[in-house]
Structures are given as C-alpha cells and as structure tokens.
Amino acid sequence: MKAVLFDLDGTLIDTAADFIRIIQQMCRDEQRPVVDAETIRTQVSEGARAMVKLVYPELDVTDPVFLAHRQRFLDVYGDNIVVDTDLFLGMYPLLEELEAHQIPWGIVTNKPRGLSESLLAKLNLTERCAVLVCPEDVSKTKPDPEPMYLAAKQLDIDVQEIIYVGDHPRDIDAGRNADMYTILAAYGYLPVESRDDLAAWQADAIIYTIPELHQLLKQKITVLSENQGMMG
Structure with missing residues (x-):
C-alpha cells in the first residue's frame, strides 16, 4: 500500500x-x-x-x-456546509497515522468540486489532502474507473498500490474496475436496496467501524514498512 x-x-x-x-x-x-x-x-x-x-x-x-x-x-x-458535519469519530488519528508514515491520502467523490473544496477548507483538510477528484475533472464519474485512474496519475502511484474506501456500490465498482484494493465502509450511508448482501458488492474487505478500518490499514502500513526495511 x-x-x-x-x-x-x-x-x-x-x-x-x-x-x-x-x-x-x-x-x-x-x-x-x-x-x-x-x-x-x-x-x-x-x-x-x-x-x-x-x-x-x-x-x-x-x-x-x-x-x-x-x-x-x-x-x-x-x-451552511459545516454546522454539524465532521470527520467520522476515529478518522482524525487514522489520517495522522497515514501522514506519519508518509502515505498520501486523497478523495475521489461524485460531490461537486465547489462543495467538496468548501467542505475540506472548513475542516482544515485542504493542505493535508494529497488529491481531490470531482465530477468536473472527468468525462465519466464513478462507477467508471476514470476518476480512479486520474487520482493515481496525480499521485504518481500505480493503481494496484492504492486502496479505495467507499460506502456505495459504485465506489467499490470504480475501485475494482481500476484494479485497486477496495474496502467497503459498512458504517457509512449504505443504500437500502444494497445493504442486505454486502458480499455481493465484491469488495476485497468489509469493515463495520473506524477502528476496524484503522487496524486493517495499519496492517498494510506494517507490510510496507517491513518491505522498505528489507530493501534498505
């Protein structure tokens, strides 16, 4: 990762x-x-x-x-874009750990750029977010893989070395279509018609809480760190 x-x-x-x-x-x-x-x-x-x-x-x-x-x-x-809005509980330390290991994180969303940028600015995340891909940046949005390829290109990282986390079938489809490792965030805003069979989304992993997500990403970070140490 x-x-x-x-x-x-x-x-x-x-x-x-x-x-x-x-x-x-x-x-x-x-x-x-x-x-x-x-x-x-x-x-x-x-x-x-x-x-x-x-x-x-x-x-x-x-x-x-x-x-x-x-x-x-x-x-x-x-x-009134940030009145009761905030990162999910536990997400701040997760992002801090990624940053501590110099692992860039970013966002691929179907939310319009103006609203996305305003949201990040209000939460003081603009400078920390390594890449932001919105509908205006591509010709086809999720579930098409085009936004994922664009994010990978801007990060200058191969798609197979990127994890994508999402709470909607189109998120998982977009990540899978781009050959990324996909994580289904089952704590999110799951569509009613799709929540009864999460396995059908065909994500690489399903997590139900932020601590679970944190632990999974820590495992990926550990593997990367060990590989870098061996190479060093």
Whole structure:
C-alpha cells in the first residue's frame, strides 16, 4: 500500500446531520410531511437531486419547479456546509497515522468540486489532502474507473498500490474496475436496496467501524514498512 483514497460523504466525513437538518426544515417550510432522519441518511450519497426528491416526490427532476427547489437546497447547503458535519469519530488519528508514515491520502467523490473544496477548507483538510477528484475533472464519474485512474496519475502511484474506501456500490465498482484494493465502509450511508448482501458488492474487505478500518490499514502500513526495511 502506497496511498489511500476515500469517498467523501459517508466514508471520510459524516455529513448526514447537516443534510437532515436542511431537508427537514424544507419540509416544515413547505408544510409537507417531515422526512425521517434515517431515510435522508441513506440518500446522502445520491446527491442533491435525491435529497430534494424526498421533499417533492411528485415532481419530475426536469421540472423547472423541481430545479428551482434543488438550487435553493444547494444554496442553503453551501452556506451552511459545516454546522454539524465532521470527520467520522476515529478518522482524525487514522489520517495522522497515514501522514506519519508518509502515505498520501486523497478523495475521489461524485460531490461537486465547489462543495467538496468548501467542505475540506472548513475542516482544515485542504493542505493535508494529497488529491481531490470531482465530477468536473472527468468525462465519466464513478462507477467508471476514470476518476480512479486520474487520482493515481496525480499521485504518481500505480493503481494496484492504492486502496479505495467507499460506502456505495459504485465506489467499490470504480475501485475494482481500476484494479485497486477496495474496502467497503459498512458504517457509512449504505443504500437500502444494497445493504442486505454486502458480499455481493465484491469488495476485497468489509469493515463495520473506524477502528476496524484503522487496524486493517495499519496492517498494510506494517507490510510496507517491513518491505522498505528489507530493501534498505
């Protein structure tokens, strides 16, 4: 292992609380039934369109009214992107250990670049993140492997020496399609329709907690360190 890449929402950063707050407030403002928190959480990885669809299920996503609501949601979220958002508990020491071993970490996400950069800046992660690949950077997004290849190229590290961690089937598919070692983050925002058979995702490993992820990555770090020592 020479680098670790993460999906953003639901894998590296716990953004659900802010999405829940904003969507539930939209429901109240529009005098609509308030969507429960768990339903919102499972849709976070699907993006703004899925979020707004929870509030206005009867509207077509191409309807100008729907698009106006979507823009309003994006504006409110952009202005309040880190209120209750933070890295998942235990993720800070994990990143610190990677950095201590000079193993770069980065992000490959389907979240728009503007929002991703703002999120990282608010959490003081901009300078620490070795690479950030967003939809605007590629012609095809995850599950296509193009974003993964771009990240590897920018890191100047072979894809087979990179681990990708994600909480959505498209994350695992993208990593597998790029021949990376994939880890399914089962603590994340798993889609309801895919959570009953995690083995079907065909990830190289499944972890259920951040400590499990930390331990797995430590094993990979140890192997790398031992190999470097032998070579030295």
